[in-house]
């Protein structure tokens with residue numbers, strides 16, 4: 001038994017309670033008097049409801065998914081990295097390499113989710129008009145599932161599945177930290193480690209910030225691929241109300257992707273039939 005196995009051993013209810021308690025303590029510790037509004041409470045509650053939808057489905061099956069993927073790799077003979085390359089490296093170095101590699105992969109999946117067809121999956125996370133410690137929990141089941149599968153797949157391919165629980169714990173804490181309503185910027189380290197200010201710009205509901213600051217941990221990826229945006233203190237409105245994403249009704253947020261995709265498909269069909277009609281009248 002490893003020292004971090006307690007995360008999986010304590011049970012589902014305890015995990016949720018611990019996570020919520022940690023978030024609430026952080027919220028209280030860092031809140032400003034101006035934040036104590038019904039607006040903030042309603043948004044926090046929405047995040048908690050959405051997170052509860054997801055928890056059972058995703059976080060609890062990480063171990064099973066990992067075993068399943070490993071079995072597929074073995075059965076299909078898909079080449080993986082040679083596990084021997086990690087021999088002799090301290091655990092924390094392996095974790096850092098795992099996190100940076102995952103962040104690189106996450107950068108591109110996050111970028112894909114900021115395109116027309118990907119956006120519906122990710123809109124739930126941007127629906128919060130009061131970004132705070134709880135916003136990290138506000139992720140649609142579809143996104144949660146895809147992201148979890150992606151990193152388990154990646155770390156299994158790298159032959160370091162044993163760091164999955166540590167990486168999961170790191171991202172849980174990091175997810176709280178970058179969403180705190182604080183103007184922390186990390187000074188000279190701001191390109192190395194994502195700050196609350198950097199991620200606040202990602203949630204700003206202004207066109208110049210749309211699709212910017214896509215990395216979760218290493219902003220350097222944004223600098224490298226031209227999506228870094230951090231002009232100073234972020235005092236813009238949060239959320240995605242301007243693009244029609246509701247902010248407080250969990251049910252509407254949950255069904256948003258399906259309605260949005262239905263609209264997109266309808267648009268495409270209309271465009272296509274319009275094209276066909278035109279080409280027919282021409283000929």
Ligand SMILES: [Zn+2]
Pocket residue numbers: 110114122126202
């Ligand atoms: Zn985003």
Ligand SMILES: [Zn+2]
Pocket residue numbers: 125135136179199202203
């Ligand atoms: Zn966020």
